[in-house]
Amino acid sequence: MENHYAIETNELSIHYGNFTAVKDVSMKVERQKITAIIGPSGCGKSTLLRAFNRMNDFVPGCHASGELLLQGQNLYGKEIDPVEVRRKIGMVFQKPNPFPKSIYENIAWGARINGFKGKMDELVEQSLRSAALWDEVKDKLQESAYALSGGQQQRLCIARTIAIQPEIILMDEPASALDPISTLRIEELMQELKKNYTIIIVTHNMQQAARASDYTAMMMIDERRAGGVIEFDGTTRIFTNPKDKRTEDYVTGRFG
């Protein structure tokens, strides 16, 4: 039977030195769906998301325990190369961070370092089309990516991630720095992308989670300030009939 989960965690915990920031997360993320991670500030949403592609490796003192399974391989196993992990699990950040290169080069660079041998022009066009950006930039591919608006920059970052054809795309509050119209475009784009990719998104915006995601994980910190997933279910259920009282308080805005 084919595994229809893109990635699974098994009692995954993330520690900064002696401090446990995220504790015992066990969740199965379904393939070609959008999974949202919500919760109050400081509950470890981003830390958990960044654990999925080992971006936390760059934080001194940060380490993980438990398992993170992609196709049955524990991504925190000793034999795993984090560079290879990131080629399979891409990431879009909170603030758009295009490279200080041309629009074309922003997309071509990632493909090139990943050993892409095909026709680069086609890949660039295809990636920009998938990110719904092609029509806006097709006449200025050689211009700096910094000439684009914030929303366009963020779609360029999505396009460059698509260009390396990962299995999973992680999004860390991808629309929080954007205006409502750009936000809507990103959300529409996510719906398109889930036909081919699995998306995990961290968001502060509960309407966004409710509108755009299929599954929602609710995170909360415990009395020792360690964050954990307290409820993980279909988005409709989380927003209409949650099991946990804390989730209900949070999604209805009565938190605190």
Place this chain on the structure above:
Amino acid sequence: MKEETLKLKAVEAKSFRQFDLKKKFRISESVIQALLFLAGILSVFTTIAIVYELGKEALLFFTNPDVTLFKFLGTTKWQPGIGQYGIWALVSATLLTSVIAMLISIPLGLASAIYLSEYASYRMRSILKPILEILAGIPTVVYGYFALLFVTPILKTFFGDYIQVYNMLSAGLVMGIMILPLISSMSEDALSAVPRALREGAYAMGATKLETSIQIVLPAALSGIGAAVIIGVSRAVGETMIVAVASGSGPNFSFNPLEAAETMTGHIARISGGDLSYNSIDYTSLFAIALMLFLVTLVLNLISQWVVNRFREQYE
């Protein structure tokens, strides 16, 4: 509860008071602005004064009936006492020692900057950086004798009789070591100033550390690195003590690094150390050399600036 309402009333009462929004004269602002302006104008004024003095004395040299611009720029022997005014005899040594110095200091300085900024752990950096900066604190006369008494004998074991006791290679190499910490330190600052978000973006695409450092961080830091190189070049061209001690005294138009030759700075230092009469051609020729030195530095700066503007990637 009661206390809270009281507080609220106090706030309300305050907000009804009349504001005074008229311009106020702030003495400290005016004083500090004047002081800062003075500090800025001082360096500009100094530069202008130097150029004026150089130009005035150099003009005396060039108006000498014996000196022609062709002799100055078109010949290669420098001996003003006997009517030889070929500046290239001195410029060649300056260029060659500077090129050798930059060939050492740019690659090594950049490599150590990349190591310190991208690879070294916090602990390693806190040990290495101060050590590197000690190099910058060594007086150049010490470097000069280091070149003459330590580096030259080593070179002698490689080149045997082909290398002279005073030679441009040893002076250039040691000058490179002297400039290395400057390039390294300034470049490291420029690399560290590149936003973390750019590195994260690269890593998230599956880039290795080397790909990220060389292809993303380095181009983004190029304007700062360019500034480091420009200052390094200026120091190399202007460096006096090392070349005066180690590269020989006596103008020699040669691009063979194993030979002795005198640089523009070394020549000025040596000649001005002797007794010169103010009206002699030897005296005014020094100003012509200095003016030439000024021009060489300027041209090299312009070239570096152009290279930087051509290749840098702006991240704002």
